[in-house]
Amino acid sequence: MSTTEPVPERTTRTGGDLVVESLTALGADTVFGLPGQHALGIFDALRRSALRYVGLRVENNAGFAADAYARATHSVAPLLVSTGPGALMTLPALQEAAAGSAAVLALGSQVPLAGIGGGRHGYLHELGDQSASFRGVVKSVHTARTASQIPSAVAAAWESALSVPHGPVWLEIPQDVLLAEVEIPAVVGLHAAPRELAPRPELVAAAADLLAAARRPVILAGGGVVRAGAESELLALAERLRAPVATTFGGKGAFPWEHPLSLQSWLEDRHTTDFLEDADTLLVVGSGLGELSSNYHTFRPRGRIVQIEADLGKLEANHAALGLHADARAALAALVKEVGEREPAGTGCAGEPGETPESGEAAGAWHAAGAGAHAPEAAVCDLLARVRDRIDGQQLDLEQQLLASVRQALPDGAVSCWDMTILAYWAWSAFDPRAANALHSAQGAGGLGYGFPAALGAAAADPSRPVLAVSGDGGAMYSLAELATARQYDLPVTWLIVDDGGYGILREYMTDAFGTATATELTRPDFAALAEAFGVPAVRTSPEHLRTDLAAALAAPGPSVVVLPARLRMFAPTHLDS
Structure with a gap:
C-alpha cells in the first residue's frame, strides 16, 4: 500500500505573488477571472493573499462582471485570464468597458519568454x-517581461485605467515570469496617481458667459456625469441656470427623474430632439452626441453647443462646439462658481402653486419670456405630455405595464443591469432608476449577454442589497453557466428572463425592413427547471403577477430566477417622423 506525502507549503514567493501584492497595494480587494495553464502562477498566489476571487465560467462573462463592478465602485476591477483563447474571449466585454468607460484591468498570461x-x-x-x-479595443497595453517589472507595470496599467476617461487596459506577463521564484521584497509602497483633467479657466469663463446669456439654455447629460460622480454639480448648475436637463441612456440617474427641470430620457422621440435643437445654448456634458444620443444623427442644433468631454476623441466629433476637454465633475463645479443664479425654479408638472400652462403654450412662453417665471418648468411639462400622448396612442399597454411592475418591485437604490432586449430598450427611455449609478446596460457596444454577469459583478461590489438582471431569452443563453457562479458565491441577484421565443428586437427589425424575419426564432430550455438544476430558486410568472413574484424574489436571500413568457413591441421609431 503506497502513501502520498503531503505537498509542503510554499515558503518562497513568485512573480504571481508580485502581481497580487501589487494589486493589493493599489487598493484592490476583489478580482474576477478564470484560471488557465499559463496563468496558474497568479491563481496560486491568490490563496496567499487577502484578495477575494470571484470566478466565472466564461471569460467574456467575467469581463462583464468586472465592468459592472468598476462602474458600481468608481474604481478599478482586476480581471485575471489565461493566454490565447482565454484572453481573446474577453474582447467583447472589454469593448463594452471601453464604450462605457469602465476601469477594467485585464491581466493575462503569455507563453514563456x-x-x-x-x-x-x-x-x-x-x-x-x-x-x-x-490595441484597437483598450486604452493602453502593458507588458512585464521580468519579475522586477511587474509592480511598475501593474501600477502603470492601474493608473491608465483610472485616469479620465476611465477605460479598460491590457497587461500580459509570460508564464515563466509568473512561476519563477523571486527575492524581491514584498510590495507595500506602490502608488498610482490617475491623471487629473481640469478644465482650462478661459474656456470655463467663455462657457459661463454663453450659458448666463442664454434665453433657452438646455443641458444634455451623458454617462460621463455618472462616471465622474458629478450628479450634485449637475443639479446645482441646472438649478442655477433654470435649464431643463435630458439624460442620455448611458447617463440615466445623472439627474433626478421627477425634478421640475427633468426632460427624462426620451431621446428617440422627435419632440425631445426638437426641444434640444431649439436651445439657444445647449450644454452637452459627458456625451459625444453619438448615434443614440443624437436620435440616430438626426439632431440639427440651431443654437450654440458647449461640450464637456473627457474623451478627446469624442470632443466635437459630431458637432461643432465650444469644447472643454475636462472631467465632468471638475468642469461642472467650475461652471457653478462662474454663472449667475436665475429666479427660483417652479414646482414642475404637478406643482401646487399656480397652474401649468396648456399644452403648446409652455414652450411658446419660454421662447418669448426667456427666464420668465416658471417658463422652463412649464416647457418641460409640455414636452413630457406630448411624449406621453404619442406613446399612449400606440397601444403599448403591456410594455408600459411590465416596466411599471419592475419599477414597483425593485427597492429604491437597488442596482439593475439590463441586457440588449426589448424591455431594456424601453428602460433606456422610460425607466426611473431612482438613484445615481444604479442602472447599467450594454448600450455602449451593444453585445448580448451583459445583464446577468454584470449583475453578479454589481452584487459582488455590494452584497448587502439585491441586484436585478434583465435579459431576453436570446441574451440569457449567453450566460446560463453563470447560474453556477451565482449559487457558488450566493450572490443576491434576481434574474428576470423575458421569454419571447427568439431574438425579439431583431425579429422586429427584419419584419419592418423585409416583411418577414429569418434566423430569429430559437429553441429554448425550460429556464425555470434549468435554474432549479443549479440550485437556484425559480418561478414562472405572468404580466399580472410579475410585480408580486419579482418583489418576492428580490426580497429572498441569494440568487433567484423569474421567467416571464411575453412578446413585446417597441414604440415607433420617431427619428423618422417629420
Whole structure:
C-alpha cells in the first residue's frame, strides 16, 4: 500500500505573488477571472493573499462582471485570464468597458519568454502577437517581461485605467515570469496617481458667459456625469441656470427623474430632439452626441453647443462646439462658481402653486419670456405630455405595464443591469432608476449577454442589497453557466428572463425592413427547471403577477430566477417622423 506525502507549503514567493501584492497595494480587494495553464502562477498566489476571487465560467462573462463592478465602485476591477483563447474571449466585454468607460484591468498570461517575438514556436495557446489583438479595443497595453517589472507595470496599467476617461487596459506577463521564484521584497509602497483633467479657466469663463446669456439654455447629460460622480454639480448648475436637463441612456440617474427641470430620457422621440435643437445654448456634458444620443444623427442644433468631454476623441466629433476637454465633475463645479443664479425654479408638472400652462403654450412662453417665471418648468411639462400622448396612442399597454411592475418591485437604490432586449430598450427611455449609478446596460457596444454577469459583478461590489438582471431569452443563453457562479458565491441577484421565443428586437427589425424575419426564432430550455438544476430558486410568472413574484424574489436571500413568457413591441421609431 503506497502513501502520498503531503505537498509542503510554499515558503518562497513568485512573480504571481508580485502581481497580487501589487494589486493589493493599489487598493484592490476583489478580482474576477478564470484560471488557465499559463496563468496558474497568479491563481496560486491568490490563496496567499487577502484578495477575494470571484470566478466565472466564461471569460467574456467575467469581463462583464468586472465592468459592472468598476462602474458600481468608481474604481478599478482586476480581471485575471489565461493566454490565447482565454484572453481573446474577453474582447467583447472589454469593448463594452471601453464604450462605457469602465476601469477594467485585464491581466493575462503569455507563453514563456522563449516563444515571444519570433522565438521558439508551438506553445499551447500561442498567438503571433497577442497584445495586438487588444490595441484597437483598450486604452493602453502593458507588458512585464521580468519579475522586477511587474509592480511598475501593474501600477502603470492601474493608473491608465483610472485616469479620465476611465477605460479598460491590457497587461500580459509570460508564464515563466509568473512561476519563477523571486527575492524581491514584498510590495507595500506602490502608488498610482490617475491623471487629473481640469478644465482650462478661459474656456470655463467663455462657457459661463454663453450659458448666463442664454434665453433657452438646455443641458444634455451623458454617462460621463455618472462616471465622474458629478450628479450634485449637475443639479446645482441646472438649478442655477433654470435649464431643463435630458439624460442620455448611458447617463440615466445623472439627474433626478421627477425634478421640475427633468426632460427624462426620451431621446428617440422627435419632440425631445426638437426641444434640444431649439436651445439657444445647449450644454452637452459627458456625451459625444453619438448615434443614440443624437436620435440616430438626426439632431440639427440651431443654437450654440458647449461640450464637456473627457474623451478627446469624442470632443466635437459630431458637432461643432465650444469644447472643454475636462472631467465632468471638475468642469461642472467650475461652471457653478462662474454663472449667475436665475429666479427660483417652479414646482414642475404637478406643482401646487399656480397652474401649468396648456399644452403648446409652455414652450411658446419660454421662447418669448426667456427666464420668465416658471417658463422652463412649464416647457418641460409640455414636452413630457406630448411624449406621453404619442406613446399612449400606440397601444403599448403591456410594455408600459411590465416596466411599471419592475419599477414597483425593485427597492429604491437597488442596482439593475439590463441586457440588449426589448424591455431594456424601453428602460433606456422610460425607466426611473431612482438613484445615481444604479442602472447599467450594454448600450455602449451593444453585445448580448451583459445583464446577468454584470449583475453578479454589481452584487459582488455590494452584497448587502439585491441586484436585478434583465435579459431576453436570446441574451440569457449567453450566460446560463453563470447560474453556477451565482449559487457558488450566493450572490443576491434576481434574474428576470423575458421569454419571447427568439431574438425579439431583431425579429422586429427584419419584419419592418423585409416583411418577414429569418434566423430569429430559437429553441429554448425550460429556464425555470434549468435554474432549479443549479440550485437556484425559480418561478414562472405572468404580466399580472410579475410585480408580486419579482418583489418576492428580490426580497429572498441569494440568487433567484423569474421567467416571464411575453412578446413585446417597441414604440415607433420617431427619428423618422417629420
